[in-house]
Amino acid sequence: MIALLVCGTAQAAKSIAITIDDVPISSKTPYSVSDAASVNSKLLAALQKHHATAVGFVNEDRLLVRGQVDAGIDLLDQWLIAGMELGNHNFGHVGLWKSTLQENQDAVVKGETITRWLTATRGKPLRYYRHPFTQTGRNAEEKQAFEDFLSARGYTVAPFTIEHDDYLYACVYDKLTLNQDEERTSAVIENYLAHLEVSVRVYESMSDQLFGRQIPQILLIHATRLNADALDAMLMKLEDMGYRFVSLETALLDAAYQTPTKESRQFGPSWLARWARAMPKKLTVYGQPDPKDATADMALKLCAN
Numbered sequence: 001m002i003a004l005l006v007c008g009t010a011q012a013a014k015s016i017a018i019t020i021d022d023v024p025i026s027s028k029t030p031y032s033v034s035d036a037a038s039v040n041s042k043l044l045a046a047l048q049k050h051h052a053t054a055v056g057f058v059n060e061d062r063l064l065v066r067g068q069v070d071a072g073i074d075l076l077d078q079w080l081i082a083g084m085e086l087g088n089h090n091f092g093h094v095g096l097w098k099s100t101l102q103e104n105q106d107a108v109v110k111g112e113t114i115t116r117w118l119t120a121t122r123g124k125p126l127r128y129y130r131h132p133f134t135q136t137g138r139n140a141e142e143k144q145a146f147e148d149f150l151s152a153r154g155y156t157v158a159p160f161t162i163e164h165d166d167y168l169y170a171c172v173y174d175k176l177t178l179n180q181d182e183e184r185t186s187a188v189i190e191n192y193l194a195h196l197e198v199s200v201r202v203y204e205s206m207s208d209q210l211f212g213r214q215i216p217q218i219l220l221i222h223a224t225r226l227n228a229d230a231l232d233a234m235l236m237k238l239e240d241m242g243y244r245f246v247s248l249e250t251a252l253l254d255a256a257y258q259t260p261t262k263e264s265r266q267f268g269p270s271w272l273a274r275w276a277r278a279m280p281k282k283l284t285v286y287g288q289p290d291p292k293d294a295t296a297d298m299a300l301k302l303c304a305n
């Protein structure tokens with residue numbers, strides 16, 4: 001009985017912040033600015049419907065389409081008008097594994113030109129940075145140097161705790177959409193939603209093992225056609241699992257986010273795995289299980305490179 005009560009309390013307390021990378025669009029097939037506009041307006045409508053305040057992380061290089069720059073700027077402005085925040089994901093999606101520290105610093109500065117102007121115009125902050133590939137550095141010194149640089153420019157690093165292979169499902173979805181294969185695209189969404197639930201359960205277990213409680217989670221997804229079409233159902237599923245939506249700012253107030261991390265090196269797993277590595281603490285699970293469904297099989301054929 002006590003266990004039930006405790007469980008019930010933990011359920012009620014679960015919270016999650018939503019972050020969306022590669023704004024305005026991440027696509028494995030050719031796209032137009034109107035495709036990007038459609039993706040973003042669907043994402044924003046779903047967020048607003050569920051009263052979720054998300055941060056969209058921008059790659060400004062994706063706005064530089066000749067004759068379409070204004071449309072791209074309007075698209076970003078829609079985020080601010082909808083009550084969301086914009087963050088910096090750097091110019092060119094430059095990672096901190098294949099590129100130098102200096103190249104990353106340059107990409108941060110270059111990547112904030114339009115976003116800083118837009119956010120200032122709307123009286124909104126520009127305060128979060130998400131590392132492309134969530135690579136935080138090759139070694140401790142580089143990680144520290146980059147974080148000092150970000151901090152001096154007024155940025156807080158945006159960590160994440162939950163990801164669920166959305167790039168894999170999105171790739172299949174993009175390819176099927178290109179072929180107008182509607183029957184199979186809806187099957188992708190079903191598999192994707194099932195994989196979300198399985199993944200979230202694993203991250204909940206990691207949170208329990210590390211902190212003995214459910215910390216506010218931070219979901220990382222991308223501005224894809226798939227998420228545009230699935231976000232409403234995803235948010236509904238998360239609500240059904242006992243989550244309420246909080247801003248990134250609120251999630252980061254939790255003491256768990258003060259836990260140190262080591263440099264990511266090449267691979268950028270969930271911060272839950274990074275904390276476990278730095279503590280160090282052995283966990284029974286380290287991230288979402290590999291997708292094993294018809295979409296994963298299709299990805300092997302459609303998205304091999």
Ligand SMILES: [Zn+2]
Binds near residue numbers: 021022093132133
């Ligand atoms: Zn990205």
